[in-house]
Amino acid sequence: MGQTTQQQRAGSTPGRTPAADPVALLRTMMEIRRFEEKCAEMYAKGRIKGFLHLYIGQEAVGTGTIAALRPDDYIVSHYREHGHALARGLEPRRVMAELFGRETGVSGGRGGSMHLFDVEKSFLGGYAIVAGHMPLACGLALAEQYKGTDRIAVNFIGDGAVNEGEFHEALNLAAVWKLPVLFVNENNLYGMGTDIRRVSAVVETHKRAQAYGIPAEEVDGMDVRAVHEAASRLAQRVRAGEGPAFIEAKCYRFRGHSMADAEHYRSKEEVERWRRLDPIETLKASLLADHVISEADVEKMQAGAEEMARDAARFAEESAPPPVESLYKNIFKEPRDV
Amino acid sequence: MSELTYREALRQTLRYQLQHDERVFLMGEDIGAYGGSYAVTKGLLSEFGEGRVKDTPIAESVVVGAGIGAAMAGLRPMVELMTINFSLLAIDQIVNNAAKLHYMSNGQIDVPIVIRMAGGAGSQLGAQHSQSFEGWYAHVPGLKVVVPSTPYDAKGLLMTAFEDGNPVIFIEHTALYTMKGEVPDEPYRIPFGKAEVYRAGTDVTLICYSGSLHQGVGAAERLAAEGIECEVLNLRTLRPLDTEAILASVRKTNRAIVIEDDWRFGGFGGEIAAMIQEHAFDDLDAPVLRCSGADVPMPYAGALEQAALPQEAEVVRLVKTMV
Numbered sequence: 001m002g003q004t005t006q007q008q009r010a011g012s013t014p015g016r017t018p019a020a021d022p023v024a025l026l027r028t029m030m031e032i033r034r035f036e037e038k039c040a041e042m043y044a045k046g047r048i049k050g051f052l053h054l055y056i057g058q059e060a061v062g063t064g065t066i067a068a069l070r071p072d073d074y075i076v077s078h079y080r081e082h083g084h085a086l087a088r089g090l091e092p093r094r095v096m097a098e099l100f101g102r103e104t105g106v107s108g109g110r111g112g113s114m115h116l117f118d119v120e121k122s123f124l125g126g127y128a129i130v131a132g133h134m135p136l137a138c139g140l141a142l143a144e145q146y147k148g149t150d151r152i153a154v155n156f157i158g159d160g161a162v163n164e165g166e167f168h169e170a171l172n173l174a175a176v177w178k179l180p181v182l183f184v185n186e187n188n189l190y191g192m193g194t195d196i197r198r199v200s201a202v203v204e205t206h207k208r209a210q211a212y213g214i215p216a217e218e219v220d221g222m223d224v225r226a227v228h229e230a231a232s233r234l235a236q237r238v239r240a241g242e243g244p245a246f247i248e249a250k251c252y253r254f255r256g257h258s259m260a261d262a263e264h265y266r267s268k269e270e271v272e273r274w275r276r277l278d279p280i281e282t283l284k285a286s287l288l289a290d291h292v293i294s295e296a297d298v299e300k301m302q303a304g305a306e307e308m309a310r311d312a313a314r315f316a317e318e319s320a321p322p323p324v325e326s327l328y329k330n331i332f333k334e335p336r337d338v
Numbered sequence: 339m340s341e342l343t344y345r346e347a348l349r350q351t352l353r354y355q356l357q358h359d360e361r362v363f364l365m366g367e368d369i370g371a372y373g374g375s376y377a378v379t380k381g382l383l384s385e386f387g388e389g390r391v392k393d394t395p396i397a398e399s400v401v402v403g404a405g406i407g408a409a410m411a412g413l414r415p416m417v418e419l420m421t422i423n424f425s426l427l428a429i430d431q432i433v434n435n436a437a438k439l440h441y442m443s444n445g446q447i448d449v450p451i452v453i454r455m456a457g458g459a460g461s462q463l464g465a466q467h468s469q470s471f472e473g474w475y476a477h478v479p480g481l482k483v484v485v486p487s488t489p490y491d492a493k494g495l496l497m498t499a500f501e502d503g504n505p506v507i508f509i510e511h512t513a514l515y516t517m518k519g520e521v522p523d524e525p526y527r528i529p530f531g532k533a534e535v536y537r538a539g540t541d542v543t544l545i546c547y548s549g550s551l552h553q554g555v556g557a558a559e560r561l562a563a564e565g566i567e568c569e570v571l572n573l574r575t576l577r578p579l580d581t582e583a584i585l586a587s588v589r590k591t592n593r594a595i596v597i598e599d600d601w602r603f604g605g606f607g608g609e610i611a612a613m614i615q616e617h618a619f620d621d622l623d624a625p626v627l628r629c630s631g632a633d634v635p636m637p638y639a640g641a642l643e644q645a646a647l648p649q650e651a652e653v654v655r656l657v658k659t660m661v
Contacts, residue, residue, distance in 0.1 A: 074411075108444030117443035124410060125443065129434050135400040136435060139407015139415075146363065146389070146413060153407075166430070169400035176395065330445040331479050333503045 020232075022287060025067060025224045027301050029059040029280045032083040034305035035092060038313055039082065039099060043259050047317070048099045052113050055083035057254035060279035061186050062087045064227025065154065065247070068235050074122050074153040076137040079114035080186075080253075081126035084156060090118045096312035102319035109322045110330070130191075131157065131164035134183075138170050141179040141244075152180040152238045160191030162205050168212075171244075175212045178243035182235050183209065185248045186221065192257045193265040209246035221249030222277040252277070340523055344486075345515040347493035348378045348454075352416065354525050355500045356386050359414055362500065365392035365401060366418030366454075375420045376456055376515050402428035402453060406436050406505075409451040414500060422457035422471050422509060436505035437480030451506070452499045458511040458549050458599050459636050462643055468636035470599040472548070473606035475507045476576040482506045482530060483576040487551035489519035491574055494528035502530065511549040511599075531578030535587070539569035542657050543587040543594040545610055547573040550597040550648060553629075557653035566661055576606060584610065585618050592623040593660045597648050602630035624660040629653050 036054045043052050055062065058080070066075065066087040077084045085095050090106055098105030099113050107117045114128040124140065127133035137155035144151045161167050162185070174181045185205045189196050196203050209216035215237065219230045227249055234245035252274035256263050263271075287293045342350070355362045368375055370383035370393040383391040394401045398419060405417040419425045425432065432453065439447045459468035476483040482504055486492040492510070499506040536551060537558050546554035551572050558568035569587050573580065588594050594614055596607035611626040632646040 076407075107442060107446075110444050111442050115442045117446050119443070119446040124447070125439075127435075129430060132403075132430050132434055135403020135431055136407040136410065138400060139404035139409070140411045141407075142404050143408040143411030143413045146408070147411075166399050166403070169395070169397040170403075172395060173397065173400045173404060330441045332482075333440055333445070333448050333450075 020067065020225060020228045022225060022283065023293060025063055025228065026280065026283050026287065027304070028063045028067070028087055029224060029283070030301050031092070031305045031308055032059045032063065032086050033280055034309045035086060035096075035312065036082060038096075038309035040255070040259070042096075042099070042313055048113070049101065050112050051079070052099070052259045053080040053257065054253070054255045055080055057274070057278070058186055058188060058221065058251045059083055060224035060227055061184065061221045061249040061251050062156070064224040065184050065231040068228050068231035069154060070151070072122050072151055073235075074124050074137070074140045074151070075156070076124050076133050076140065076153060077126050077156040078130070078133065078158055078161075079126050079128045080158070081116055081156070082113070085116045085118070085123060085126075088121050088123050090116065090121055090123060092308050092312040093315035096316040097319045100316040100319065101321060102316055103322045104315070104319040131161035131166040131170075134161070134166050134170035137181050138174050138179055141174070141181040142177065145177075145180060150239050152182060152235060154182045154184060154235075156184050156186060158191065159185060159187040159189065159196050159205060161185070162208055163200060171209055171212045171214060174244040175214050178241070180238045180241070181244045182231070182238050183244065183246045184231070185246065186251055187248050188251050188253045190257070190266065193261065195265065204248065206246055206248035214244050214246050216246035216248065218248045218250060221251030222279045222282070224279055224283055339520050341518050342489050342521045343515065344489045344492050344510070344517045344519075345376060345378045347489035347519075347521050348496055348510070349380070349382070350521070351493050351496040351500070351525070352379065352382060353385070354497070355414070355416070356382065356390055359500070361412065361414040362416065363390045363392065363413065364416045364418065365394050365405065367394055367396050367401070367420050369393060369418050374418070376510075376512070378454075378515075379418065398424050398427035399431055403431040403435065405451050405453070406431060406439070406449055409449045410439065410447050414450050416452045416454060416500070419453060419455040421467060421512075422455040423467050423469050425453070425455050425471065432475070432481070432505070432507070433478055437478045440504070441480060448503055449505045450503045452496070452508055453506065454508045454510065456512045457509045458513055459631075459643065459647060460513045460549070462638055462640055464638045465635035468643070470601075470631065472509050472576055473600050473604070473609070476606055480505065481577065484508045484530065485548040485573065485576055486510065487514070487546070487548050487572055487574075489517065489521050491528060491572070493521050494526050495574060497525060498527045498530055501527070509548065513549050528574065530575045531580050533574060533580035533583035534572040535569060535583070536572040537568065537570040539567035539591065541567050541591055541593065541661050542569070543584070543591045544568050544570045544653065545573065545584060545594055545596045546570060547576065547598070549599055553648055553650045553653055554597050556650040557657065560650070560654055561657055566657060568657065581613055581617070584614065588614055588618050589621045592621055595627045595629055595653065595656055595660075597629045597653060599631050599647060601633050602628055603633050605630055627656050627660070629656055
């Protein structure tokens with residue numbers, strides 16, 4: 001390319017896909033969990049406003065997938081994206097500051113919980129229109145195909161997205177143009193409060209992707225190592241120019257849809273059944289049983305996560321809100337002289 | 339200088355951009371092998387190849403959204419939507435993504451995309467193919483809305499659109515594609531937000547854009563024969579809007595009429611009228627009037643369609659009520 005692109009200016013550094021390190025995966029999941037619990041506390045204290053969608057229960061999906069990517073692969077996510085942001089390495093302080101609506105936030109306090117952005121980390125956003133971000137992931141992938149790079153785009157979507165027209169338009173375009181996109185469907189069985197079985201003619205979402213000729217598979221979204229394995233394998237295929245791929249990660253959110261959810265639509269028994277599959281507890285137990293880690297290691301990791309969350313909240317609390325005079329800033333990029 | 343049609347003028351800029359900027363590519367329904375529904379992109383596929391001129395599925399939302407995504411990654415896509423009527427299928431992408439990403443990301447993300455579409459009526463295409471939504475797009479912060487009314491404007495404004503660095507909704511008028519006009523051979527740029535005094539006058543300001551410029555000019559010529567001198571403003575862009583040029587003209591003539599194809603109720607003409615009374619109330623000798631499209635779904639029958647569109651004769655009548 002003759003011209004420097006936005007992403008190249010941002011200084012992305014192509015790296016290699018890291019091998020699965022179960023201890024690192026566990027640490028990331030514990031950090032996400034603790035961060036999200038801190039968010040709930042801060043919401044209760046009135047520090048975080050608006051909608052707040054917690055990732056608790058689904059940590060394995062984002063953690064396992066993102067660990068399988070290169071740092072310069074694009075991530076385009078939905079509005080339950082704090083976990084994806086942390087797994088990608090966005091600064092917890094600046095993510096929390098965004099939730100507090102502070103100038104130091106990753107989006108300068110202009111985005112909020114559902115709109116985290118960090119271009120330098122190739123984290124191209126959380127989006128709040130269901131499936132509305134899928135065409136963007138296709139476009140990012142199209143741009144890399146056009147430039148001739150082997151960078152890929154990863155698109156997290158919920159199960160609610162699969163009945164939107166944009167889901168079908170995006171899968172078709174990605175397939176027919178062989179775009180380097182890995183779609184990761186976090187199927188937590190409910191679109192907000194509606195059971196997928198009540199609204200979807202085909203509930204196995206990966207079969208819908210297969211209908212477009214896209215390699216698609218179901219994976220246990222409560223098992224971070226299984227997610228990592230599938231994501232590594234499929235990302236490699238996508239990177240090799242073989243077109244898009246699709247993962248249906250069956251998972252469960254332990255908390256309500258947002259903080260305003262009374263959860264009348266699902267039973268306590270069902271929630272308890274899934275909680276027994278907690279991705280953090282199961283991995284922890286497995287690593288302890290295999291003597292990969294000790295109880296002391298677990299305590300240390302827990303303390304580290306605690307300190308990270310506390311530090312993030314302190315930083316956010318001490319940060320200033322954006323000045324009101326900046327209200328009209330950044331509606332447009334300043335045009336080049338014409 | 340050459341005499342070119344509006345569509346040829348547009349094509350010159352597309353070709354120039356493809357030749358001079360590797361980041362530029364075109365995509366849309368039937369823009370390649372077919373040559374474009376209005377033949378604007380005719381010949382570009384064979385000249386630049388499938389990598390730069392992409393035929394897409396009929397799936398407006400993902401086509402526009404993929405254009406936005408490509409722009410986010412540093413390319414300069416031009417998406418053709420065939421007609422403005424189909425842009426409604428992509429309105430989520432345009433309004434929720436293109437218009438908001440620069441702001442929502444605190445300036446981290448740029449969206450340098452040009453979305454071209456044909457609007458307007460007059461060819462008996464019926465209610466679903468004869469609409470004017472420029473006012474809707476101009477309503478949204480974060481979008482630039484361009485409405486060329488001559489071959490000269492078409493070439494120069496499209497050049498600026500490619501280089502602006504923001505999402506640009508570029509609305510062509512279906513009735514103008516065959517219109518001819520003098521166009522410089524060399525590339526040139528017409529700035530956004532600068533209206534043109536297309537015809538100078540002293541008695542009434544006719545505020546026009548896109549197709550309505552020609553009703554305004556026709557009416558002005560008829561009125562001149564009767565000794566009434568209209569000033570005809572060609573807005574060129576609705577957002578940014580050249581409020582200074584509008585106010586300067588109104589302060590001279592003390593009377594104004596907005597001419598637009600769009601529906602009258604809630605249309606863009608109302609915004610202009612409100613702006614004038616807020617800033618130049620004391621300069622006005624008469625209420626600001628509108629000569630707009632009728633508030634009906636566009637009928638097919640020729641006589642009914644013409645009755646639903648702003649007409650030169652109606653502009654003449656309105657002017658005479660004011661002077």
